[in-house]
Amino acid sequence: MLEIEQLYGGYDKDLVLEDISFQVRKGELFGILGPNGSGKTTLLKMISGILPYKQGSILVKGQPLKKYSTKQLAKVIAVLSQHTSEAFSYTVKETVSLGRYAHQTGFFNEWAQEDEKIVEEVMSRTGVSALKEQPIQLLSGGERQRVFLAQALAQEPQILLLDEPTNHLDLSYQKELLDLLKKWTREKELTVVSIFHDLNLAGLYCDRLLLMENGKVNRCETPNEVLKQDTIEEVYHTEIRRHPHPKVPAPQMVLLPESYHQVRNNVKITEKDMAINEEFIVLKAPFSLRTMSSGVTGSGMGWHHTFVNRHVDKNYNCENHREEMRDYLKANGFEPSETVGMMTAVHTEDVVYRLYEEQQFSLLVLVTAGVGNAVDVSKSHEHSYCLTPGTINTWLFINGELTDEAFIQSVVTATEAKVKVMHDLNIQDAVSETMATGTSTDSILIAATQNGTVLEYAGSITPLGKLIGKGVYDCTEEAIRKSLERRAKRC
Numbered sequence: 001m002l003e004i005e006q007l008y009g010g011y012d013k014d015l016v017l018e019d020i021s022f023q024v025r026k027g028e029l030f031g032i033l034g035p036n037g038s039g040k041t042t043l044l045k046m047i048s049g050i051l052p053y054k055q056g057s058i059l060v061k062g063q064p065l066k067k068y069s070t071k072q073l074a075k076v077i078a079v080l081s082q083h084t085s086e087a088f089s090y091t092v093k094e095t096v097s098l099g100r101y102a103h104q105t106g107f108f109n110e111w112a113q114e115d116e117k118i119v120e121e122v123m124s125r126t127g128v129s130a131l132k133e134q135p136i137q138l139l140s141g142g143e144r145q146r147v148f149l150a151q152a153l154a155q156e157p158q159i160l161l162l163d164e165p166t167n168h169l170d171l172s173y174q175k176e177l178l179d180l181l182k183k184w185t186r187e188k189e190l191t192v193v194s195i196f197h198d199l200n201l202a203g204l205y206c207d208r209l210l211l212m213e214n215g216k217v218n219r220c221e222t223p224n225e226v227l228k229q230d231t232i233e234e235v236y237h238t239e240i241r242r243h244p245h246p247k248v249p250a251p252q253m254v255l256l257p258e259s260y261h262q263v264r265n266n267v268k269i270t271e272k273d274m275a276i277n278e279e280f281i282v283l284k285a286p287f288s289l290r291t292m293s294s295g296v297t298g299s300g301m302g303w304h305h306t307f308v309n310r311h312v313d314k315n316y317n318c319e320n321h322r323e324e325m326r327d328y329l330k331a332n333g334f335e336p337s338e339t340v341g342m343m344t345a346v347h348t349e350d351v352v353y354r355l356y357e358e359q360q361f362s363l364l365v366l367v368t369a370g371v372g373n374a375v376d377v378s379k380s381h382e383h384s385y386c387l388t389p390g391t392i393n394t395w396l397f398i399n400g401e402l403t404d405e406a407f408i409q410s411v412v413t414a415t416e417a418k419v420k421v422m423h424d425l426n427i428q429d430a431v432s433e434t435m436a437t438g439t440s441t442d443s444i445l446i447a448a449t450q451n452g453t454v455l456e457y458a459g460s461i462t463p464l465g466k467l468i469g470k471g472v473y474d475c476t477e478e479a480i481r482k483s484l485e486r487r488a489k490r491c
């Protein structure tokens with residue numbers, strides 16, 4: 001649809017763009033990214049024919065741009081620029097209707113039924129129908145942006161050029177506008193070329209991205225290839241992190257504030273941060289820790305600064321245990337969204353915790369363990385499904401910076417250590433009468449300060465893995481012994 005070959009140009013004698021080459025296919029949503037002043041708007045101006053270029057070629061539908069008359073080009077390309085000024089006091093409908101100019105025929109440019117239908121349709125699609133009699137000066141920035149988008153769409157272009165279309169739009173209109181453009185690229189094969197400052201929106205919606213740097217093409221590929229941490233850090237000169245979108249396969253980039261480096265310096269999580277009473281064990285960190293957990297609240301990957309292991313009766317049964325837990329946390333002065341909360345039928349005084357220190361990092365292990373629900377995982381199909389309070393809760397607080405890989409390996413290593421204890425203490429599954437590997441609702445928490453030594457791995461023979469193996473084994477063994485002794489005394 002669009003072929004740009006070795007394009008050079010700028011303003012007067014200043015060369016802004018150098019050796020720009022790329023192609024845009026029909027029906028593609030194509031994003032242009034780049035830092036301020038990298039030449040994005042200049043490129044868009046050249047494609048729309050507003051700014052002449054010095055060297056190279058621009059082909060629109062296979063024909064040189066220079067061969068199109070203004071009216072011919074307006075039937076193919078519509079432009080929504082960044083700062084559209086409105087010199088006259090037009091109403092919304094009049095403004096949108098101007099988009100039909102290139103399609104009007106006859107000596108008096110007659111307004112046909114078709115024109116009316118299209119204007120009404122695009123006003124409805126952009127959510128401005130209710131404002132149609134209002135003068136555009138009286139509209140908010142976002143409303144005005146939608147009116148000019150409607151005007152561009154009324155042109156029924158084959159190519160739509162947009163300069164930061166989501167500028168001024170609130171969250172829901174950003175989504176609606178981009179959903180609409182995406183739909184039109186698919187259903188009407190509209191080709192969209194759009195400048196984005198929001199890398200995440202570009203990554204979510206665009207088929208391909210062109211990354212500009214100092215007037216040149218740095219990269220022109222799929223979002224996954226362009227939105228790479230090192231590429232973006234290099235081009236934008238700022239520290240960022242890339243992570244996957246939780247619902248769709250699109251890369252997302254996040255900024256790191258300067259304060260990120262200051263808050264954590266030299267702070268270590270130790271047993272001094274804990275408190276124990278009859279109802280719960282709590283650990284309050286001085287700042288949020290990166291967590292991976294299977295807690296009742298705060299499960300999955302996240303950031304939390306409060307950790308609560310709450311004692312419940314062993315017959316605890318609640319239809320909505322997550323909601324009940326949230327209410328409980330609130331009632332006790334903990335903020336549920338910032339708390340990893342677990343339940344245990346074990347008496348809180350039977351908790352075992354120990355700090356393990358290496359030269360460069362340390363690990364606080366905390367375990368509550370009852371084995372009333374012991375299960376041999378290879379025979380679990382013989383059990384009926386019933387959620388009873390988690391009976392081995394394992395907490396690991398690591399003073400160090402873990403990779404995602406190390407978080408996952410920490411869970412594996414801790415689980416292996418726990419299984420070994422079950423075997424060494426000969427804990428049986430009461431249903432299958434075989435050696436148990438855990439209990440039916442065990443829970444785990446890995447929490448890291450993300451400060452200090454980088455711990456890339458946590459497999460069993462890595463430095464962190466060795467500490468986890470020993471710590472979890474020792475603490476779990478002692479915790480199970482304590483709980484067995486309590487049970488024996490009761491009997």
Ligand SMILES: Nc1ncnc2c1ncn2[C@@H]1O[C@H](COP(=O)(O)OP(=O)(O)OP(=O)(O)O)[C@@H](O)[C@H]1O
Nearest residue numbers: 011012014016034035036037038039040041042043
């Ligand atoms: N009308 C103009 N006359 C002279 N130089 C200009 C003109 N418009 C832009 N420039 C220069 O061209 C370069 C590229 O500007 P351009 O607006 O294309 O960048 P951009 O990537 O769109 O930036 P931003 O993200 O800030 O909108 C800049 O150095 C700018 O100063």
